[in-house]
Amino acid sequence: MSTATPLAYDQPINAHYEEIFARYLQRKNEQPSAGWQRAVLELPPDAARVDPREQERFMEELMRLIRERCATTDLKRVNHQGLWIDKFDGSEVVNKYLQGATLKLYPGEPMPESVWIDIAPIGRPWSGRGFFK
Numbered sequence: 001m002s003t004a005t006p007l008a009y010d011q012p013i014n015a016h017y018e019e020i021f022a023r024y025l026q027r028k029n030e031q032p033s034a035g036w037q038r039a040v041l042e043l044p045p046d047a048a049r050v051d052p053r054e055q056e057r058f059m060e061e062l063m064r065l066i067r068e069r070c071a072t073t074d075l076k077r078v079n080h081q082g083l084w085i086d087k088f089d090g091s092e093v094v095n096k097y098l099q100g101a102t103l104k105l106y107p108g109e110p111m112p113e114s115v116w117i118d119i120a121p122i123g124r125p126w127s128g129r130g131f132f133k
Contacts, residue, residue, distance in 0.1 A: 013043060013047050013049065014043065014119045014120075014121060016049050016050070017041060017043065017047075017050075017119045018118075018119050020050055020055055020058075020059065021059070021115060021117045021119070022115045024055075024056075024059040025115050025116065025117065026115065030063060031110055031116070032070075032105075032110050032116050033066070033067055033070035033071065035070070035075045035107055035108075036070050036075075036105055036106065036107055036108070036110070037106050037107060037108030037109060037110055037111060037116070038105075038106045038108070038111070038116050038117075038118065039066065039103055039104065039105045039106070039116060039117040039118070040082075040103070040104045040106070040117070040118045040119075040120050041098075041101060041102075041103050041104075041117060041118070041119050041120065042101060042102045042103075042104065042120040043098075043101050043119065043120070044099075044100035044101055046100070047097075047098075047100070047101065048096070048097050049097075050097050054093055054097075057093050058093050058094060058097060061090075061091035061093055061094050062088075062091070062094050062098075064090075064091070065085070065088060065090050065091055065094060066085075066103070066105065068090070069083065069085055069105070070083075070105065075107045078107050081104070082104040082105050082106040082107070083104070083105040083106075083107075084102055084103070084104050084105075085102070085103040085104075085105070086101070086102045086103075088101075
């Protein structure tokens with residue numbers, strides 16, 4: 001059973017996912033796969049909130065899916081738009097919440113940050129340099 005504090009229901013959907021990712025990545029000290037720098041999740045406007053009881057399993061399975069895709073991708077064949085994952089069939093719980101979302105993984109040297117998954121503002125594309133630069 002998770003001891004995580006439930007997120008406020010009226011919290012914007014982007015903040016909901018940002019908080020889940022930050023909490024998990026910092027607690028587990030998860031780093032991106034070798035050769036990968038950053039990930040950006042683009043949520044659909046009607047994205048579902050992750051049930052607090054499923055957040056740990058959701059993150060564990062999302063990390064597994066990311067690692068599997070990174071391990072089977074030749075970095076030399078990935079262009080500046082990154083590696084896109086828009087099918088989450090490998091996990092029932094991840095597919096349940098990220099149906100219609102796109103996770104974009106970008107190659108490069110890892111940054112010394114503990115949170116390497118960003119949430120794209122809805123309706124605003126990721127430039128590869130950050131949302132606020």
